[in-house]
Amino acid sequence: MSCSVARPLEWGTVSSSSAASGFEPISEAAPTSLCAREPHVPADRLVAEMVPPPRFDSVRFETYIPDPNQPSQTEAVQVLAGFAAGLGGAHALGGGKRGFFGFGKAKAPKTPAGPRGVYLDGGYGVGKTHLLASLWHATPAEPALKAFGTFVELTNLVGALGFQKTVQTLSGHRLLCIDEFELDDPGDTVLVSTLLGKLVDAGVALAATSNTLPGKLGEGRFAAADFLREIQGLSAHFRPLRIDGEDYRHRGLPEAPAPFTDEQVTKAAYATDGASLDDFPHLLDHLARVHPSRYGALTDDLKAVCLTDVQPVPDQSTALRLVVLADRLYDREVPVLASGMPFDQLFSEEMLNGGYRKKYFRAISRLTALARDAKGLVEA
Numbered sequence: 001m002s003c004s005v006a007r008p009l010e011w012g013t014v015s016s017s018s019a020a021s022g023f024e025p026i027s028e029a030a031p032t033s034l035c036a037r038e039p040h041v042p043a044d045r046l047v048a049e050m051v052p053p054p055r056f057d058s059v060r061f062e063t064y065i066p067d068p069n070q071p072s073q074t075e076a077v078q079v080l081a082g083f084a085a086g087l088g089g090a091h092a093l094g095g096g097k098r099g100f101f102g103f104g105k106a107k108a109p110k111t112p113a114g115p116r117g118v119y120l121d122g123g124y125g126v127g128k129t130h131l132l133a134s135l136w137h138a139t140p141a142e143p144a145l146k147a148f149g150t151f152v153e154l155t156n157l158v159g160a161l162g163f164q165k166t167v168q169t170l171s172g173h174r175l176l177c178i179d180e181f182e183l184d185d186p187g188d189t190v191l192v193s194t195l196l197g198k199l200v201d202a203g204v205a206l207a208a209t210s211n212t213l214p215g216k217l218g219e220g221r222f223a224a225a226d227f228l229r230e231i232q233g234l235s236a237h238f239r240p241l242r243i244d245g246e247d248y249r250h251r252g253l254p255e256a257p258a259p260f261t262d263e264q265v266t267k268a269a270y271a272t273d274g275a276s277l278d279d280f281p282h283l284l285d286h287l288a289r290v291h292p293s294r295y296g297a298l299t300d301d302l303k304a305v306c307l308t309d310v311q312p313v314p315d316q317s318t319a320l321r322l323v324v325l326a327d328r329l330y331d332r333e334v335p336v337l338a339s340g341m342p343f344d345q346l347f348s349e350e351m352l353n354g355g356y357r358k359k360y361f362r363a364i365s366r367l368t369a370l371a372r373d374a375k376g377l378v379e380a
Contacts, residue, residue, distance in 0.1 A: 031269040031277040031306065035286040039297035043160040047169060049296075050147040050157075053331035056133035064130055070245040073127070076120070079241055080131055083118055084138035087174055087205050117206030117234075122243035124362035128209040131243070132177050135207055141174040148177040151210075152324065155188050156293035158195065166195060171202035180327070181210035193231045200237055208238070257375045258342065262308045265339045268377040274303030275377075280310045280340060284318050292324040299325075302334050304377055310340030312348060319347055320356065323363040330366040335374030343367040 052059070061081050066073035118135075120128045136148045147170055149157070158166045170176060176199060182188060196206060229235070260268075269277035278286075290298060299305070313319040329336060346367075347360045 029270075029273070031272070031275045032302075034276050034278050034298060034305070035282055037298055038290060039294050039300070041294055041297050043157075045297075046153070046157050046160055050149045050153070051143060052133035052136055052148045053296075053328075055331050055333045056129060059130050059133050060137055061131075061134045064127055064134060067245045070126075070243075072242050072244045076131060076241050076243050079239075080118065080135050081138060083205075083207075084135050084140070088140040116200060117208070117238040119238045119240050120207070120209045120243055121240050122209075122245065124358060125365050126243045126245040128243060129179055132179055132207055132209055136175065136177050139175045139205075145173050146175045146177075147173050148179070150180045150327070151178055151182040151188070151192065152180070152293050154178060154192060154195075156291070158191065163191075163195065167198045167202075170195075170199055171204065173199075173204050175205045175207065178206070178208040181208045183210050189231070193234060196231065196234055200234065206237065257371060259310065260337065260339050260378055262339045264378050265306050265308050265337050268337055269304070269306035272304050272306075272377055274301060275306055276302055276304070277306045278308070280307045280338070283307065284313065284322065287321045287325060288318070292321060295325050296328040296332070299328055299332055299334055302332075304335045304337060304374060305329060306377075307336065307338040308340065310338045310343070310346070312341060313346050313351075316351060316354075316356070319351055319360065322346070323356075323359045326363040326366050326370075329370060333373070334370065335377065336367055336370040337374040337377050338371060343371060 051057075061077050064073075064077055066077065120131060122128055133148065136146055139146055157169075161169060176196075178192075181192075200206065231238070266277060269275045287295075313322055344364050346364065351357070351360055
């Protein structure tokens with residue numbers, strides 16, 4: 001898959017982590033520190049990277065394996081494949097190249113009446129992002145006419161370009177996929193809802209997944225009703241598509257490895273090309289100084305993240321930032337090797353029983369999968 005070439009990142013330098021304190025280097029190449037990175041992402045990169053992340057670059061409907069006990073999963077694949085096939089046409093094939101901001105491009109033709117969007121409703125780990133990315137890949141349009149990003153990435157694009165330029169940038173697209181629509185931020189929800197209204201008028205098809213509103217403890221059918229209500233006048237454009245099932249990341253897989261020692265993690269970091277090494281509490285402090293929209297850039301070129309002294313997260317603001325980092329690491333398939341507390345003890349019982357519980361369970365699930373991926377770094 002090709003995409004436009006963006007300008008390289010600009011990096012700011014801040015104090016580095018003391019994760020390796022007390023350990024002698026075992027190779028000449030010391031690991032980097034996430035705490036020494038403060039990326040500044042240019043606007044054109046934000047646009048160029050609105051494609052499925054590396055973990056979902058090769059997924060297709062054919063690679064989604066439905067749970068035979070969950071017929072809604074098979075139905076979702078069939079409905080989405082039909083939805084993608086219906087997005088063909090002259091505009092989808094593209095009449096010429098577009099600049100980043102879409103200037104000089106004619107408005108997309110009006111689309112047929114009826115739902116022009118799908119909303120994937122389901123718990124964490126049922127494959128919503130896999131299906132959303134598969135829809136992007138299956139839609140018959142060149143990559144420059146399709147966009148894929150998280151809600152945070154979309155709101156950051158509006159902040160970088162301004163509302164009108166964002167409308168101009170995306171209005172020539174055939175499809176916009178929004179992963180993890182943040183229903184817990186009323187201001188941003190209204191902003192994006194207004195943006196989507198402009199894009200629907202321009203003929204852009206929409207697809208989305210979302211998180212649960214604060215106070216909604218269930219992972220049942222609350223989310224679809226909340227989503228349709230929060231996007232207000234756009235609800236008629238979306239068809240809710242329920243996907244039931246268990247978290248596939250733990251379906252038939254071995255238990256996640258227990259945390260390693262500080263010495264094991266540090267030695268593995270020095271022995272692994274492209275690894276980072278940080279003290280977990282210091283990393284949490286650093287995340288507060290970097291906007292969450294830049295967490296993906298924070299992990300550029302990393303082959304592994306090594307963390308010492310993992311502790312329970314002290315407060316909800318810090319916990320929500322860690323959720324975003326876990327999502328970006330999972331998207332990029334970066335293994336996470338850690339010492340200290342196991343990842344299922346990161347969040348307090350109050351957090352796990354509160355309004356953001358769905359996010360926290362997703363983060364635990366994804367970090368556990370990445371910890372499993374990292375086990376070989378120590379064994380090697």
